[in-house]
Amino acid sequence: MDETRFERSITSLLNQALALDPEKEVIYDGTRRINYRELHEESDWIASAMSRLGIGKGDRIGVSLPNWHEFIVLYFAISKLGAILVPFNTRYREDEVEYILSNSGAKIVFFPQDADNLNHADKFIQISRRLDTLQHLITVRFQLDGMESYEDLLKKGKTAPPPAVDIDPKEDLFAILYTSGTTGRPKGVMLTHKNQVYQAIMGVERMLCTPEEVFLMPTPLFHVMGLTLSFRTVAIGARMVLMDKYKPEIALSLIESEKVTYHPGVPTMFILELNHPSFGSYDLSSLRTGEMAAAPCPEEIVRRIRSDMGCNVMVGYGLTETSPTLTQTNFADDDAMRAETVGKAWPGVEIKIADEQRREVATGEVGELACRSIGLMKGYYQMPDKTAEAVDDEGWFYTGDLATKDEKGYIRIVGRKKEMVIRGGYNIYPREVEEIFYTHPKVLEIAVVGLPDTVLGQISCAVIRLKPGETATTEEMRAFIKERIADYKVPDKFVFREQFPVTPSGKIKKVELQHELENELVNELR
Template sequence: MQGLTLSWLAERNAYKFPEKEAIVMTPVEGGRTAITNATFDERINQVANGLRKRGIDRGDKVAVYTTNSIPTLEMYLGAMRIGALPVPVNHRFKADEVRYVLEDSDAELLLFDDQAADIVDEIHDEPTTPDEMLFYGTDRPAYADDYVDFREQSATSAVEIVSSRVDEAMLMYTSGTTGDPKGCLLTHDNVIQMSVNGIVEKAFEGRDVDVDGRGMIVTPLFHISAFGMFINNYYAGATTVLMDGFEPNRVMSVLEDEAVTAGFFVPTMARALLAVEDFEEYDLSAFEEFGIGAAPSGKELKATISAAFDAELQEAFGQTEMSPVTTLLQPSQALDHADTVGKPVINVLFKVIDPDTHEEVEPGEIGQVCYRGPTMFNGYYGMPEKTDEVFDEDGFFISGDLVRQDEDGFVEFIGRADNMIITGGENVYPAEIEETLHEHPAVDEVAIVGAPDDTWGERIKAAIVPQDGQEPSAEELQTYVGERLADYKKPREFVFLESLPRNPTGKVLKQPLEDEAGEMVGWES
């Protein structure tokens, strides 16, 4: 091993904190399973030895199609220990999507569980599905071997960590909102430097890193943000409290029973937690840090979270290609700069460019954000031309996000470049309107899209999910926006839905909303 690698963290924690709980698994349906650092490291060795026995070697890909579980993390770090690359597969993917990832990644082994069994039944005998298959669960299909048997029958002897810190550690797929998912090659150093950034930023705030902390992860480990949170916990020597899904009442119970000190939730999860019946009866005295991200949260939600949980609020922003965090809104800034996603973290170079000229824009101007630094990925697997497209001549990664950075360095997320609406010659950014409508008391969720229009090129269309028991009218919501934003930013078409369409990662899919028939309102203005 050369330098610090992800799998070495397990060896270190087993040496320094052998009896401390590494992971506490708290399934949604109830129950509790805990594993110490010493046992976790031993199991990682078993997985590594077992993979080698099955012919998996350095550089090979190991697909992991599971919900959050201890075996998921055993396989991730076991593969890394021998230089193989885990390939997390979104556990909400259907057959065609799984086929794509398995073929695109050249996976040579597949671990799957009960939830994935029906899909794997469809594709197990296809050429793109690996011959080597392991199953973790209760009803093993005949074509797969039992994961627990595989692990327990493997040697516990220490495995030399062959990787260098700059070697590729995992192949993590993007969410694919604008086409097929792309496999991002992330190195050990990428992910570890992401954790270092968080620790340094915390120190800048005068906050301590809690070696005895207990960090909750409810978001799926197939996403780099969740895996990154695990590494944040693990790097600090803290315990991870893991859940295999999100059920608000169960989360609240686990927060209390496990004395969780920190957790990360997307905005929809945060709203669901705040709506839990008898919220105030839960003992959350240990809970100190509420992390939020993955989607805009808005000023009102941030203020409500901060008051209800009596915890420090921190917002993270980034993307898979950056491992993923690029900016942090710290607790000291969270309410005074609630309309931003904070400032760039210490080891990320950050610039905002004009999408057409690629010249840097002035503070306060909207542009496309670009990054460079040690958390930047190695490129897209098997896509050299696409990789070349997303790097400029100075080595910056050109993201698809539009932002506005003020003179003090705070960054406001405007939206995806491909979601910008041009109406009557004016550029309109959906995030601004979405945040405004989020503040209306009758609105639970909102998405803004552009709809084709013969007169204006595009008209602004709002898809609204009302709060339970509320029935806001299109006229009421249009007036609400018009009182707060320029007239040309008012939605002219409204559609009311029970839920917003989302991809398997949970991000809103806007294309179906463009085709949804809605109610025209206030068109003459």
Template sequence: MADSYVHGASSTPLFGETIGTHFTRAAQQFADRPALIVRHQGVRWTYGEMLRRAEDVAANLLALGLKPGDRIGIWSPNNSEWALTQYATAIAGLILVNINPAYRLTEVEYALNKAGCAAIITATRFKTSEYVTMLEVLGAEKLPLLRHRIQIGAETHKGYLNFSALMEPASDAARAHLHEVSSRLQCDDPINIQFTSGTTGAPKGATLTHHNILNNGFFIGEAQRFTERDVVCIPVPLYHCFGMVLGNLACTTHGAAIVYPGEGFDPLATLEAVQAERCTALYGVPTMFIAQLNHPDFAKFDLTTLRTGIMAGSPCPIEVMRRAITDMHMSEVTIAYGMTETSPVSFQSSTTDSIERRVSTVGRIHPHVEVKIVDAEGRIVPRGTAGELCTRGYSVMQGYWGEPERTAEAIDAARWMHTGDLAVIDEEGFCNIVGRIKDLVIRGGENIYPREVEEFLFRHPKVAEVQVVGVPDTKFGEELCAWIRLKPGESATAEEIRAHCQGQIAHYKIPRYVKFVEEFPMTVTGKVQKFLMRERMIEELGLTVEKTA
């Protein structure tokens, strides 16, 4: 039997250039075609207009005194400024640091300081998050490296430059400086830091290069057969690879149009955008597709222009896939799998794979990528045998920002990225993700490592010990459940524990279920048996375990 090793041999070469160089050429080729449509802002830019605006922002950022290699955070929901910042920082050689819009005080403080951000571009507010207020609470003493604060929107705050100032036409001198800077950039320069929750507590900053994400975006678009005639609806967040790589870069490498239906996901706004803009592709995690399919007005919308798209983030129930194909006309919808550290996609189904393949597997290996499945001793296992999925190739990150030890734990001497996912590759090369070596919880497409939540809850003065597991949930796929052992003589309520989390950690990391216990199920060697905790909670709460094909 063959070994579980696959290589995406391809006659299509990789791009050996920067995002700025590639985007400039695309903008010249598709100058008059639509590049960016932002429904909630009334923005409609052609490729020519978007390039000019991105160059102005890039030149004006350098004019502030920022230099190639400086880190610049972006803390905002989806909007035209986010897209401009992505391309402008790439053109100027600035490293864009994605800040999750759901982050609260301790998380944003950690991310900005860990990456050493010299500047931040921030929305004023989004939903219940008052971004400018939170930054003011942190102040200069807690963010000592932050020199520039740039605010999106019409409001003005002392000490903040408005983003609109960056969009002013750059001076000839500023443009000449930009040209000189961008001409020296290399495709292997780091260009993006994305934080991923760590099993050992604090999030790690996956450092990605032009080469990583430009090429991954291109081949993601190729898998969907994108051309300049495609119009792609992107309701997924830009701070995540799903939005900025699978979304923006897959489009701009093919001259396709990008459509943002709103600041955040809304099923009605997404359906309206697909119909009004005659979108040919739609992105989302399964819960987003479910919300649209179950919307009371769903039948009123004409979605016949849809052809393809991507469903990713968590396993897709077969009925949801069937309805996406029949009711939403997405006959060529694809499934993608990857991780932030691999830019992100390693496997993707093709537009011609059977529906059964699209729901039971994550497709086949991406071009120019290698994957092997190994046992606990690092040996490649036979096809059809489960083991840890390891990825190698152009897509593997440079490392975790400022953390060589944690990088060495993830990427071995032969440059294999160890994903921590358990997978099986069949005889035809299709991959099926069967579990997680570590106890990662995926709630509505958001990856949550229980250790990070445990370490935060442990700060509560009454908590002696805490363990967090994921339990099944019909809406979000999984929800968090915390088992807490209190200090002697203390008493607490679930509401008190959740209140401790409000405003400090992202809403999706706050445990839905809290159980106070005297002890945890342990092995003889003293390790907590989280699977037993999970089983007990499923029984105690009467939860349903979702079955997929």
């Protein structure tokens, strides 16, 4: 495939949309509507003002904001400077933020006064007293004595254009996204302009997007999914509707009022919407398509998204390290294929399934999914050893996910390599068990994890969140699963919960859940 069409800067996407229709709305965040001309002007002004503060090409810029229009403006201001975005989860505590600021060497950070029940002002002030590299604190939507605000920068930037900067899309970084490591400190994933432009252009082509598209943005802008969807919107000259915080009733209301056509998200979001008591009262007729990723989705939910929501949803797979999308189903696939697989490799992506020695396994066999992709990261920031562990000399990135590939190239994700449960020498892939439970009419969400056992090495535990108003017993759930799966795969324990620990994108944090269960069940484990 011709890769040269992706060798452009992030700024070029905005320039292209600006030339087509400068007065067209691009962002609505519940507080303000912004058109392409305003996005261009304001990103110019912020870039110019940051330049006057001494921020230039290659400098890291921290952004810790909810899904506000200012975040999108900053994407493009950072691109125009040739600087590097370092986004933060707004739920991070002081130690987590300080590590990322220190590791990245960020010179400047943008933050709100409060978000997610945390006082961000106090957090960043305390950190700045300990970090010499952090030179500027910029407040957003509030004022603080002795500090410059986002509004101040807008005013100062109007007096001069930003400096002209040359970008090498293949080599120059646009962002460093820190992955929440299950062990050790987070790793900074280095993504180039080309990585993101590839994802934007290929995404809109695969999803048959037009300038009339209206993207709902329920995932955080500090997450790779939110980042990519923003650039897809601009790449096609469409419009995005930002959600400050995800709530199913707000999502449904926005789809109706803003005539949303494209609904991305994790399966949990769709499940909550479909099961909302007022679901039937919303007009969702504007919906055309969308995509799900990050977790398995039962066939029944795929069917209901398509029939009850009128949303011809796709299922995809990817990681932060791959910008993210690697594989995706297509519009011709049936409900079963969308539920059971994550589709086939995108153009520009190679997939192989490998054994422990990194040799390719036979069709249909389980192994670790490895890939080569135009979207593959440049590496982990300041971690050459970790980069070398993950990416071999031939450019194959080993994902840590267990999968199979069939004769048609469709990928089935079996689970995380580290999540596989080995019970008495038998391998149990949690996802296989979870997908069966998702067909149970009372189950809203489920996670199967391994727990230590002195006899078997590990046992499996099914943690179930029931649909509102439902009740169930261990005996009922065990009876349901035992006729559908080998006896050693039947969970040894069942736990019912109201909530799961989740990532910002809505993915269940299985390692955290595992630790919680080990503490809760300490007297029951042998």
